[in-house]
Amino acid sequence: MHIYSIFTVIDYVIFAVLLAASMGIGLYYALSGGRQRTTQEFLMADRSMGCLPVSLSLIASFQSAVAIIGVPAEIYTHGTQYWFIGCAYILGLLIPAHIFIPVFYRLRVSSAYQYLELRFSKAVRICGTLTFIFQMVIYMGVCVYTPAFALNAVTGFELWGTVLATGLVCTLYTTLGGLKAVIWTDVFQTVVMFAGQLAVIVVGVQKTGGVADVWRKVWEGNRISGLDLNPDPTERHTFWTLGVGGVFLMLSLYGVNQAQVQRYLSSRTEKEAVRSCYMVFPSLQLALALSCVMGLVMFARYCGEDHSDKLASSSRDAMVIYFVMDMLHGLPGLPGLFIACLFSAALSTISSAFNSLATVTMEDLIKPQYPAMTEARATLLSKVLAMSYGLLCLAMAYLTHLMGDSVLQVALKIFGMVGGPILGLFCLGMFFPWANSIGALVGLCVGLVVAFWLGIGSILTRSTRPLPLECSANVTIAIQTAISLFFSQPSGLKRFYSLSYMWYSGFNCTTVILIGLIISFLTGPTKEEDVMPGTLYPLLGKLFCFLPEHLKKKLCCVTPLGQTVSEKIDLIAKNLPLNKTELVYFSSLCKKFSQKCNSATHHLYIHI
Ligand SMILES: CC(C)(CO)[C@@H](O)C(=O)NCCC(=O)O
Numbered sequence: 001m002h003i004y005s006i007f008t009v010i011d012y013v014i015f016a017v018l019l020a021a022s023m024g025i026g027l028y029y030a031l032s033g034g035r036q037r038t039t040q041e042f043l044m045a046d047r048s049m050g051c052l053p054v055s056l057s058l059i060a061s062f063q064s065a066v067a068i069i070g071v072p073a074e075i076y077t078h079g080t081q082y083w084f085i086g087c088a089y090i091l092g093l094l095i096p097a098h099i100f101i102p103v104f105y106r107l108r109v110s111s112a113y114q115y116l117e118l119r120f121s122k123a124v125r126i127c128g129t130l131t132f133i134f135q136m137v138i139y140m141g142v143c144v145y146t147p148a149f150a151l152n153a154v155t156g157f158e159l160w161g162t163v164l165a166t167g168l169v170c171t172l173y174t175t176l177g178g179l180k181a182v183i184w185t186d187v188f189q190t191v192v193m194f195a196g197q198l199a200v201i202v203v204g205v206q207k208t209g210g211v212a213d214v215w216r217k218v219w220e221g222n223r224i225s226g227l228d229l230n231p232d233p234t235e236r237h238t239f240w241t242l243g244v245g246g247v248f249l250m251l252s253l254y255g256v257n258q259a260q261v262q263r264y265l266s267s268r269t270e271k272e273a274v275r276s277c278y279m280v281f282p283s284l285q286l287a288l289a290l291s292c293v294m295g296l297v298m299f300a301r302y303c304g305e306d307h308s309d310k311l312a313s314s315s316r317d318a319m320v321i322y323f324v325m326d327m328l329h330g331l332p333g334l335p336g337l338f339i340a341c342l343f344s345a346a347l348s349t350i351s352s353a354f355n356s357l358a359t360v361t362m363e364d365l366i367k368p369q370y371p372a373m374t375e376a377r378a379t380l381l382s383k384v385l386a387m388s389y390g391l392l393c394l395a396m397a398y399l400t401h402l403m404g405d406s407v408l409q410v411a412l413k414i415f416g417m418v419g420g421p422i423l424g425l426f427c428l429g430m431f432f433p434w435a436n437s438i439g440a441l442v443g444l445c446v447g448l449v450v451a452f453w454l455g456i457g458s459i460l461t462r463s464t465r466p467l468p469l470e471c472s473a474n475v476t477i478a479i480q481t482a483i484s485l486f487f488s489q490p491s492g493l494k495r496f497y498s499l500s501y502m503w504y505s506g507f508n509c510t511t512v513i514l515i516g517l518i519i520s521f522l523t524g525p526t527k528e529e530d531v532m533p534g535t536l537y538p539l540l541g542k543l544f545c546f547l548p549e550h551l552k553k554k555l556c557c558v559t560p561l562g563q564t565v566s567e568k569i570d571l572i573a574k575n576l577p578l579n580k581t582e583l584v585y586f587s588s589l590c591k592k593f594s595q596k597c598n599s600a601t602h603h604l605y606i607h608i
């Protein structure tokens with residue numbers, strides 16, 4: 001098959017339309033509304049978005065070409081067990097909707113990391129921000145690289161040319177149109193993404209002999225997996241790793257990741273934000289189902305025979321593209337639609353990353369240092385930031401190029417290794433009143449160190465397993481000996497390293513909470529009266545609701561004061577009129593906390 005010749009004029013036109021439409025939306029928001037002259041508009045979309053665009057944009061943020069290519073490759077190779085991650089979406093979206101969104105929304109923060117300063121201290125906020133920047137920058141590299149790499153392997157598209165084009169187009173519309181453009185391009189790109197996947201499935205099923213035939217082949221090929229209840233935490237994919245470990249993964253993405261928090265905050269009202277989170281559920285299930293079914297059709301088509309030898313690279317990820325092109329050639333327009341689908345997925349993720357990175361750099365690192373900066377200068381600087389992150393992401397793509405692993409696993413490992421500790425930090429703050437800022441700092445650092453120890457350990461020990469060649473055995477032994485010598489405790493550690501990557505988020509989150517609590521108790525736990533009102537969620541109190549009141553108070557620090565105050569903050573946030581006593585009460589509160597929290601009190605003062 002001459003794969004080069006499958007692209008017709010229509011295909012190129014469709015691809016060009018995608019890029020042009022994205023640029024067009026960017027230009028539109030650059031020239032309409034407030035013309036992106038304030039950071040409120042550029043970074044927060046004027047806090048005026050409805051729930052439909054927000055929900056589609058929420059899915060788009062973490063559904064990139066990695067998932068579109070990686071999930072079918074996973075299903076083709078290992079069967080449908082991965083599909084059970086869909087179970088994690090239930091709690092993984094309910095908890096953000098009813099715990100994280102209310103806390104962030106009512107504090108009227110503009111960056112999730114502002115919360116960390118309100119709850120702990122400036123140092124914790126800066127460390128959290130830096131960790132987030134680190135996470136998103138590496139993740140972006142994977143996102144830009146994946147579609148370019150896969151296309152290059154199969155169609156001979158110029159690899160770095162594609163990387164450059166994606167990065168530049170995205171940088172341009174993000175810089176021009178701000179968060180409004182990012183959200184509305186996400187909407188359009190999500191639709192293209194679904195359409196492309198659907199086209200492959202429909203054509204694939206037809207060419208493989210119909211639904212019944214596909215089903216028979218995947219059934220006989222043993223690709224339909226039942227519920228695997230094996231409790232072994234080192235088993236890669238079981239119900240527990242996917243359905244329970246996956247909840248932590250979802251929380252780190254949908255609960256506390258700035259890209260998503262920013263979308264919740266850009267909603268018109270808290271209710272809209274919660275509603276958009278609910279609406280993510282069916283769409284995310286649809287996205288998962290489409291990519292899983294695509295993997296099954298691919299299996300039925302090739303019936304398990306490995307075609308990877310036909311490719312220069314033996315990667316399963318590239319094979320997915322090979323399959324798609326094999327299905328779609330001779331149908332003018334469809335190969336172009338699929339390429340548009342891949343790039344939609346990638347662009348929507350990268351643009352969210354650019355914008356959220358520009359936001360945190362501005363709000364958390366720069367503004368606090370230069371509080372007197374003019375709005376015009378701040379907006380210009382945000383645009384420069386969005387652009388610089390764009391260029392940085394190109395450099396990161398090169399790093400991914402050097403790594404080489406299943407892209408899905410790389411992306412999910414990054415989420416677990418860096419996102420897990422960040423999730424732990426937020427949980428420590430919201431659910432544990434005793435946590436203090438030293439505890440939070442030490443917890444985060446220890447959490448990150450353990451995460452990288454585990455992650456790097458697993459890469460070093462695992463890379464030795466799948467090499468069957470005689471000559472590589474020596475290398476294997478050499479590496480293993482080096483590791484065991486280095487840590488001098490091989491058997492226990494090796495088991496530790498083989499922890500399923502799906503547990504990374506949960507494990508790293510727990511480390512941060514435990515270490516954070518231990519250090520807090522050693523250095524003097526925070527009293528609940530001293531915690532900034534509105535930053536706590538009485539989770540422990542709710543979990544132990546069956547305990548008698550006095551015990552609960554002792555155990556969980558649920559004092560009535562904290563609740564009254566956060567209710568008052570609600571009132572203010574909603575701009576309800578207050579009476580004079582309440583005003584006086586509030587100004588005293590504001591003074592009390594004015595050192596601790598510059599921006600939140602600033603808001604309160606403005607409203608009062
Ligand atoms: C974030 C999840 C796990 C939600 O299903 C999924 O979208 C996924 O596997 N994403 C992989 C990362 C990516 O697509 O960039």
Ligand code: NA
Nearest residue numbers: 060063345349
């Ligand atoms: Na995306």
